Amino acid sequence: MIRRTLAALAVLMAFPAQAEVDIQEITSPAGVQAWLVEERSIPFVALNVWFQGGGTLDLPGKRGATNLMVGLLEEGTGEMNAQDFAREAERLAASFDYEAYDDVVAISARFLTENRKEAMALLRKSIVEPRFDQTSVDRVREQVLSIIRSDAKDPDRIASQTFDALAFPDHPYATSLNGSEVSVTSLTRDDIVDAHQNAMALGNVIVSAVGDISGEELGELVDDLLNGLPAEAAVLPDRANYQLEGGQTVIDFATPQSVAIFGHEGITRDDPDFFAAYVLNQILGGSGFDSRLMDEVREKRGLTYGVSSFLVAKDLGELYLGQVASANDRIGQAIEVIKDEWKRMADNGPTTGELLQAKTYLTGAYPLRFDGNGPIANILVGMQMDNLPINYIATRNDKVNAVSMEDIKRVAKRILRPEDLHFVIVGQPEG
Structure with a gap:
């Protein structure tokens, strides 16, 4: 003990x-x-x-x-x-x-x-x-x-x-x-x-x-x-070719609440615009209650308890995804609001206040990840997986702060594709 x-x-x-x-x-x-x-x-x-x-x-x-x-x-x-x-x-x-x-x-x-x-x-x-x-x-x-x-x-x-x-x-x-x-x-x-x-x-x-x-x-x-492991692993498969078009897929499931996964193709971790995309996502649907999607879908309309979006950069394929759940008779309205906000952000970008708030949150929360040997070891191995430089920890917040409004608006137009959003809805949505 x-x-x-x-x-x-x-x-x-x-x-x-x-x-x-x-x-x-x-x-x-x-x-x-x-x-x-x-x-x-x-x-x-x-x-x-x-x-x-x-x-x-x-x-x-x-x-x-x-x-x-x-x-x-x-x-x-x-x-x-x-x-x-x-x-x-x-x-x-x-x-x-x-x-x-x-x-x-x-x-x-x-x-x-x-x-x-x-x-x-x-x-x-x-x-x-x-x-x-x-x-x-x-x-x-x-x-x-x-x-x-x-x-x-x-x-x-x-x-x-x-x-x-x-x-x-x-x-x-x-x-x-x-x-x-x-x-x-x-x-x-x-x-x-x-x-x-x-x-x-x-x-x-x-x-x-x-x-x-x-x-x-x-x-x-x-x-x-x-000592004793083989020298070489099996050969990785080819990169995944994203093939999903905009629209929706409904899977009938007996439940009073529908859940939806939505998104389109994403951005690679080594893309020069990744940090701008990362800050953009924090504004649109990132963690906490201050994102656009939480404000519009939950706070203003009460359509859900939670909605979020996130970048998924796998080794062989990238996605930009989100998730939401709502009552069967309200999921359709929630989806329409998400589509509207996705397009509004792509067309206009965020406000100056939203950009400042996102930077403050991301840079302030980052040091809290280093709260023990185990979490730090996880961060180190993750950095190596992503081919990040050894000085990444020291420079990461500088990269976040360097993202300008011009960067955000340019990247929003580049990676947000409202017409390509596909919603997979599981439940019994009405309408």
Whole structure:
């Protein structure tokens, strides 16, 4: 209990919100690149090991294999079953997390300095030498199938998956990384082993660490941790070709409230106009109650409890999306207001007050993200995923403040496409 308490405090206290983040670029003896923020004040380390590709690396006909494989990584290794593995992690006061996403397999570890060697030996076994025993495969498969069945009854998931299927047909993005009941039921242990080899390799790994560890120690740790993985991952699929036109798709679903996902093609993360688009979105439908869409759809008309928009920059395709929910007899009006505001922003841009308010919020909220070793490690690995420069943290707010009204209006005309907005509505909308 004492060790767990110390680990929890380390997450919360290692970095004050306003701390300067000094990032070191580390190259391990074996040539693996890593980013490190060394912080010796508390004997605790947060480590992220991400593998680019994620669910997009599923082989044809094997959709869901990567997701199922990742769910099995903590189910035992060697002579250890899932219970043995969990007990050993508990004994070491270490926590491991394994997640599969469209573009990445994300593994994170949190451990105390005194237990570093044992914790990393245990983590290595799960990454490099997973058991994938049939009993665990069958049990985790049933868990995944339960999620798939639940998603099939969830209006939000139905809307989101339908939009993806319409936007990116013939691409992995078109289907859930969980797979379907048919594809997951047919997966064999050999398929899981193939997914492991295809998705987790030295050639697609990204590493970040924050805490009580030096660059030299991190280099040795990374080499020991990853020793035994294949050199190269499977080849990524081609970029997703956006194919959805403006309009609407209605999916009949017995519920008193309709939900809608709406949007069109987006903007890449490395586009020179990305920061202007980011500020623009904060004004149009970003977080909080001050956006145009919240003001017009909720505050003035009471058509919804919440409406938002967001940029989605996946590795192989980009979307500009929004979401809203409203009673069946009012969703039509909500959609019309959203269309009008999308066009009004495209034609006229924001006001000076809106631009200033968005900049103030975005720059003021940014330091609050750096509230512990774990969040900082996540930021570092995300920066590497997006190919951002190592000085990005120091310059990010300057880039936000540099966005001018001229930039905003130009980019609004460029990326907001009212005529291309497509609404996927799940429910029983009237009218």
